[in-house]
Amino acid sequence: MRESGRSVLTIGQAGENLVKYAISLIDGFHHLGKAGLGAVMGSKNLKAIRIGGSRKSEIDDPNEFRKAVSEFRRRIINDKLTKLYSEMGIMAVWDLWARQGYLSWRMKSVAVGEERVKEFGVEKYLREIKVKSIGCHGCPSPCKAILKARINGREIKSAASLYLGVAYEFGVKCGVENAEKAVLCHDFANRYGIDAFLFSELFDILATLKERGEAEVDVRRSADCVIEMMRKTVYKEGLGKMLAEGIDGLKDRFEFEDYFIKKIEPIFDPRVSSGSESFGLLTNLRGSQEGPISITVLPGKSKESLVRYMKRIGASERLIEETFKNGMNPALYTLAVENWLYTLNGMGLCRRESIARNLDVDLLSKIFFSATGIEADGDELVEAGGQTFTIARKLNCREGYSWKDDLPPRKFFEPLSTWDGEKVWRDYLTGKKYSYEDVKEMLRQYYKFRGWSENGCP
Numbered sequence: 001m002r003e004s005g006r007s008v009l010t011i012g013q014a015g016e017n018l019v020k021y022a023i024s025l026i027d028g029f030h031h032l033g034k035a036g037l038g039a040v041m042g043s044k045n046l047k048a049i050r051i052g053g054s055r056k057s058e059i060d061d062p063n064e065f066r067k068a069v070s071e072f073r074r075r076i077i078n079d080k081l082t083k084l085y086s087e088m089g090i091m092a093v094w095d096l097w098a099r100q101g102y103l104s105w106r107m108k109s110v111a112v113g114e115e116r117v118k119e120f121g122v123e124k125y126l127r128e129i130k131v132k133s134i135g136c137h138g139c140p141s142p143c144k145a146i147l148k149a150r151i152n153g154r155e156i157k158s159a160a161s162l163y164l165g166v167a168y169e170f171g172v173k174c175g176v177e178n179a180e181k182a183v184l185c186h187d188f189a190n191r192y193g194i195d196a197f198l199f200s201e202l203f204d205i206l207a208t209l210k211e212r213g214e215a216e217v218d219v220r221r222s223a224d225c226v227i228e229m230m231r232k233t234v235y236k237e238g239l240g241k242m243l244a245e246g247i248d249g250l251k252d253r254f255e256f257e258d259y260f261i262k263k264i265e266p267i268f269d270p271r272v273s274s275g276s277e278s279f280g281l282l283t284n285l286r287g288s289q290e291g292p293i294s295i296t297v298l299p300g301k302s303k304e305s306l307v308r309y310m311k312r313i314g315a316s317e318r319l320i321e322e323t324f325k326n327g328m329n330p331a332l333y334t335l336a337v338e339n340w341l342y343t344l345n346g347m348g349l350c351r352r353e354s355i356a357r358n359l360d361v362d363l364l365s366k367i368f369f370s371a372t373g374i375e376a377d378g379d380e381l382v383e384a385g386g387q388t389f390t391i392a393r394k395l396n397c398r399e400g401y402s403w404k405d406d407l408p409p410r411k412f413f414e415p416l417s418t419w420d421g422e423k424v425w426r427d428y429l430t431g432k433k434y435s436y437e438d439v440k441e442m443l444r445q446y447y448k449f450r451g452w453s454e455n456g457c458p
C-alpha cells in the first residue's frame with residue numbers, strides 16, 4: 001500500500017484481536033497509539049489508513065517563514081548534540097540512564113547490572129546492530145534506525161523508533177539472551193502491532209513473581225519464551241488471554257502491588273530525578289509511561305538553569321515564582337513543560353530535546369506568525385497550548401477520570417536499588433524526601449494553578 005509521497009497507518013493481529021495495548025505503526029516504524037489505539041481501530045474493523053496529498057501548504061509570508069525556519073535549522077545543525085543523536089539516537093544516554101537507575105527491572109525495584117548494559121549498549125549497537133539512521137521527513141537529527149541481527153544463519157532487518165526501547169524492553173526487562181535476540185523480539189512486536197514497552201513490563205512481572213516463588217507460571221527469561229508468550233497474547237491463548245487484558249488481567253490472577261498509572265507502566269522514575277518526566281507521569285493525559293521530557297531528566301541542574309529554561313519555554317513570572325517558593329515544586333514545573341509540549345504538538349513540531357532545545361518562545365512565534373499570518377506572541381502561544389491541555393483533560397473527565405487516577409503508586413516511595421546506592425523520591429533542589437501526602441498536596445496545587453476543581457477536573 002505504500003507509495004512515494006504517501007504514508008500508511010496500520011495495525012497488526014494484536015489490534016484485530018482487540019489486545020488492550022495494541023498499537024498502530026506509521027510506515028512500519030513510527031509508533032503511534034500507546035494506550036490501545038490499535039484495539040480501537042480493530043474494534044471498528046479498520047485495518048489501515050493510507051494518506052497522501054498533492055498540494056503544498058500555503059504559507060502566509062514565505063520569505064519570513066524561510067528565514068525563521070533557516071534559523072531553527074541552523075541552531076540544530078550547530079548544536080553539538082545533533083551529530084551525537086544522528087549517530088546513536090537516544091542510545092546516547094544509555095550508560096548514564098543505566099547508572100542513574102532509569103533502566104530498572106524486577107518490577108521497578110532494581111537497576112540493570114553492568115553485564116547487560118554492555119551487551120545491549122552503544123558499542124555493540126553501532127558495531128553490529130545498527131544499519132543506518134532514519135527519521136521523520138527532513139529531520140536534521142534523525143533519531144530512529146534500521147536494525148539488523150543474524151540469528152541461526154538468517155539475517156533479519158527491523159525498523160525501530162528507539163533502539164534504546166528495544167534494548168530496555170527485551171534486554172533488561174525480559175532478560176533475553178543477547179542484543180540480536182532483542183531485535184528479533186522487537187520485530188515480532190512490530191509485526192503483531194503490540195506495545196512492546198507494556199508487554200515487556202507484564203512479562204517482567206510474571207517472571208519476577210515466579211522467581212520469588214509467588215506464582216507458578218511457565219515463564220523463562222529467554223527470547224523463545226518471550227516470542228511464544230507474545231503470540232499467545234495476540235491470539236489470546238492460555239496465559240496470553242490474561243496478558244491481553246493488560247495489568248488488570250494479571251491483578252485478577254496474582255497478588256502483587258500495582259505500580260501502573262492509569263493502567264500504563266511508568267518509564268521514568270521520580271526516585272531517579274524529580275522533574276517533569278516523572279511528575280508528568282501522574283498528569284499525563286494519555287495514560288502515563290512518561291511525562292514531558294525536559295532538562296530535569298537527570299538530576300543536578302542548578303536553580304538558575306531551571307529558571308532560564310522555564311523562561312525559554314514561556315512560563316509566566318508567577319509560575320516561576322511559585323515553582324521555587326520552597327525548593328522546586330515538580331508539579332508546577334511540570335505544568336510549565338506540559339504547556340510547552342502541547343504548544344509544540346499543536347504546531348506539529350518535534351518535542352525531542354535534541355530538537356526542542358533549539359527553540360524558544362520568540363523563535364516559535366516568528367515561525368507561527370510567518371506561516372499563518374496570525375499575530376500571537378510567545379506567551380499567548382504557550383497559554384493556548386495550556387488551554388488545549390485543559391480541553392483534553394475535560395474529555396478525560398467526561399470519561400470518568402479524576403484526581404484519584406493521578407495518585408502516585410506506592411512503589412515510588414520504596415527505595416530503588418541503583419549503582420549509586422538506594423534512591424528515594426526527593427526534592428530536585430533541596431534533596432528533602434517526599435511523603436505520599438506531600439505529593440498529594442502538590443497535585444492539589446497543580447489543579448489550582450490550572451484553574452481546575454479539587455476533583456482534578458476543569
Ligand code: SF4
Nearest residue numbers: 135136139142143350
Ligand atoms: S523529527 Fe524528532 S522524532 Fe522525528 S526523527 Fe527527528 S528527532 Fe526523531
